[in-house]
Amino acid sequence: xxxxxxxxxxxxxxxxxxxxxxxxxxxxxxxxxxxxxxxxxxxxxxxxxxxxxxxxxxxxxxxxxxxxxxxxxxxxxxxxxxxxxxxxxxxxxxxxxxxxxxxxxxxxxxxxxxxxxxxxxxxxxxxxxxxxxxxxxxxxxxxxxxxxxxxxxxxxxxxxxxxxxxxxxxxxxxxxxxxxxxxxxxxxxxxxxxxxxxxxxxxxxxxxxxxxxxxxxxxxxxxxxxxxxxxxxxxxxxxxxxxxxxxxxxxxxxxxxxxxxxxxxxxxxxxxxxxxxxxxxxxxxxxxxxxxxxxxxxxxxxxxxxxxxx
Amino acid sequence: xxxxxxxxxxxxxxxxxxxxxxxxxxxxxxxxxxxxxxxxxxxxxxxxxxxxxxxxxxxxxxxxxxxxxxxxxxxxxxxxxxxxxxxxxxxxxxxxxxxxxxxxxxxxxxxxxxxxxxxxxxxxxxxxxxxxxxxxxxxxxxxxxxxxxxxxxxxxxxxxxxxxxxxxxxxxxxxxxxxxxxxxxxxxxxxxxxxxxxxxxxxxxxxxxxxxxxxxxxxxxxxxxxxxxxxxxxxxxxxxxxxxxxxxxxxxxxxxxxxxxxxxxxxxxxxxxxxxxxxxxxxxxxxxxxxxxxxxxxxxxxxxxxxxxx
Numbered sequence: 001x002x003x004x005x006x007x008x009x010x011x012x013x014x015x016x017x018x019x020x021x022x023x024x025x026x027x028x029x030x031x032x033x034x035x036x037x038x039x040x041x042x043x044x045x046x047x048x049x050x051x052x053x054x055x056x057x058x059x060x061x062x063x064x065x066x067x068x069x070x071x072x073x074x075x076x077x078x079x080x081x082x083x084x085x086x087x088x089x090x091x092x093x094x095x096x097x098x099x100x101x102x103x104x105x106x107x108x109x110x111x112x113x114x115x116x117x118x119x120x121x122x123x124x125x126x127x128x129x130x131x132x133x134x135x136x137x138x139x140x141x142x143x144x145x146x147x148x149x150x151x152x153x154x155x156x157x158x159x160x161x162x163x164x165x166x167x168x169x170x171x172x173x174x175x176x177x178x179x180x181x182x183x184x185x186x187x188x189x190x191x192x193x194x195x196x197x198x199x200x201x202x203x204x205x206x207x208x209x210x211x212x213x214x215x216x217x218x219x220x221x222x223x224x225x226x227x228x229x230x231x232x233x234x235x236x237x238x239x240x241x242x243x244x245x246x247x248x249x250x251x252x253x254x255x256x257x258x259x260x261x262x263x264x265x266x267x268x269x270x271x272x273x274x275x276x277x278x279x280x281x282x283x284x285x286x287x288x289x290x291x292x293x294x295x296x297x298x299x300x301x302x303x304x305x306x307x308x309x310x
Numbered sequence: 311x312x313x314x315x316x317x318x319x320x321x322x323x324x325x326x327x328x329x330x331x332x333x334x335x336x337x338x339x340x341x342x343x344x345x346x347x348x349x350x351x352x353x354x355x356x357x358x359x360x361x362x363x364x365x366x367x368x369x370x371x372x373x374x375x376x377x378x379x380x381x382x383x384x385x386x387x388x389x390x391x392x393x394x395x396x397x398x399x400x401x402x403x404x405x406x407x408x409x410x411x412x413x414x415x416x417x418x419x420x421x422x423x424x425x426x427x428x429x430x431x432x433x434x435x436x437x438x439x440x441x442x443x444x445x446x447x448x449x450x451x452x453x454x455x456x457x458x459x460x461x462x463x464x465x466x467x468x469x470x471x472x473x474x475x476x477x478x479x480x481x482x483x484x485x486x487x488x489x490x491x492x493x494x495x496x497x498x499x500x501x502x503x504x505x506x507x508x509x510x511x512x513x514x515x516x517x518x519x520x521x522x523x524x525x526x527x528x529x530x531x532x533x534x535x536x537x538x539x540x541x542x543x544x545x546x547x548x549x550x551x552x553x554x555x556x557x558x559x560x561x562x563x564x565x566x567x568x569x570x571x572x573x574x575x576x577x578x579x580x581x582x583x584x585x586x587x588x589x590x591x592x593x594x595x596x597x598x599x600x601x602x603x604x605x606x607x608x609x610x611x612x613x614x615x616x617x618x619x620x
Contacts, residue, residue, distance in 0.1 A: 061369060080328060081328040093410050
């Protein structure tokens with residue numbers, strides 16, 4: 001199974017368009033120790049020919065351009081693509097907007113929860129992926145679904161499961177407060193299994209807490225991509241970027257007694273990679289103490305173009 | 311007045327993600343005489359400090375990254391942007407999707423016709439540009455509107471006018487046929503005037519025909535950016551890329567007795583630049599006969615990063 005990180009940043013990317021904070025301004029200025037990052041997405045393939053995207057970021061057109069594996073086959077039809085399916089974990093704009101760039105009448109399948117598909121259905125702009133060519137398939141949580149698209153069985157099985165999280169920001173209403181940290185299925189993680197090798201990995205780009213059911217599920221895994229949005233819960237507040245804490249945004253922090261490094265430590269996961277990294281996160285500076293802490297913990301900081309074979 | 315082309319390609323960009331046609335495969339392979347192009351957008355500024363975008367393409371985040379004029383001021387607030395307003399000419403996905411990338415609570419103003427704003431209002435995803443921070447202002451056609459955003463008068467005046475065109479593809483319904491080539495306000499052109507110098511230019515990225523009212527309006531202009539989608543009406547059909555002609559898509563062709571080169575010839579426009587160039591257009595090959603025809607006609611082929619001072 002081949003896995004490639006298309007984007008390792010949280011929503012907004014790195015740098016963020018309107019951010020003059022320390023890290024965004026440093027990466028924009030080309031400071032050593034920083035690298036730019038596109039928004040959150042992975043590509044996965046069992047056979048190296050047919051690919052599935054996990055989330056479709058607003059940067060998807062650039063991500064396809066920069067990823068030869070996702071280019072049309074030069075010996076194929078006038079219009080063709082190796083992208084056979086897109087699995088969406090929630091309705092955040094950084095996870096669904098890229099679907100708009102997959103227009104032009106190319107058949108593929110969109111997989112998501114009922115809730116995510118309801119958001120796509122309620123926004124007519126997603127009809128650029130014409131429903132007669134682009135199937136939208138809801139998966140049940142906690143049940144394996146074999147992925148297919150454009151008539152091709154891609155040899156991958158997805159199992160989606162609810163994780164502590166919150167509803168997409170643009171769908172919040174006045175009383176959304178009660179939803180924070182909920183397990184209502186607004187935020188899901190994915191287990192992707194190769195149908196040929198049986199190998200599997202977990203992709204959990206948004207997660208408010210590693211609670212007991214999630215810990216039980218992840219235990220002993222070969223590979224985990226986890227929400228690395230924030231290093232500390234209040235870093236956006238203390239950097240003057242926002243009034244929101246990580247808990248308010250539905251994101252666990254990396255550090256601290258309730259952070260993900262500590263929470264995952266007892267789970268004996270072989271390879272652990274942070275993705276969905278926010279522009280406020282000090283690990284973006286490769287020379288920082290935060291980065292050294294993560295390196296020493298045995299976790300890796302994912303980067304755009306990172307390739308893993310499992 | 312400073313004008314910069316952020317993207318010179320039609321919807322899909324160049325190369326287009328799923329296109330294995332001659333030109334997309336050549337530019338992807340790095341063939342000499344080709345350059346990649348992002349999707350259709352201009353940036354305009356009267357004072358060089360406050361900027362207005364004409365259309366917000368799906369590539370907007372990349373366009374901002376690649377355009378230093380659009381970066382936050384390093385000496386400004388933690389969150390800041392020189393982008394004060396976006397003027398949208400129609401509801402095509404290549405002209406509105408970039409609005410989704412202008413989230414993060416930054417104040418600016420979106421200008422469009424009633425019809426375009428109705429599409430934004432009907433798609434909740436655009437609420438990432440929170441209505442309490444991002445004003446949506448409808449302009450009347452054929453009346454000058456002074457542009458402002460984030461409390462700043464940017465010193466530019468826009469006058470929008472209907473041109474022959476058609477409704478956005480994703481909004482077409484079964485009986486949309488009657489709308490092709492209509493002047494119902496689904497497709498508009500813009501006249502942008504500097505309030506300080508009085509200089510003006512026209513931006514008409516989609517246009518089915520240079521009819522008499524449009525010709526009268528453009529006559530004697532200093533500068534015109536015009537729909538250069540296609541070189542010949544049937545090129546997408548003959549290249550095996552689509553069953554649609556230019557007329558079906560609402561786009562005039564460059565060449566031929568009814569093309570834009572001929573139609574604009576009597577209008578004595580000082581500088582004429584094609585934008586919104588489709589991946590099928592042979593002018594994308596700088597060595598082509600089509601390109602030589604355009605060069606000899608006195609027109610220019612716009613390119614990403616092209617700068618004009620007026």
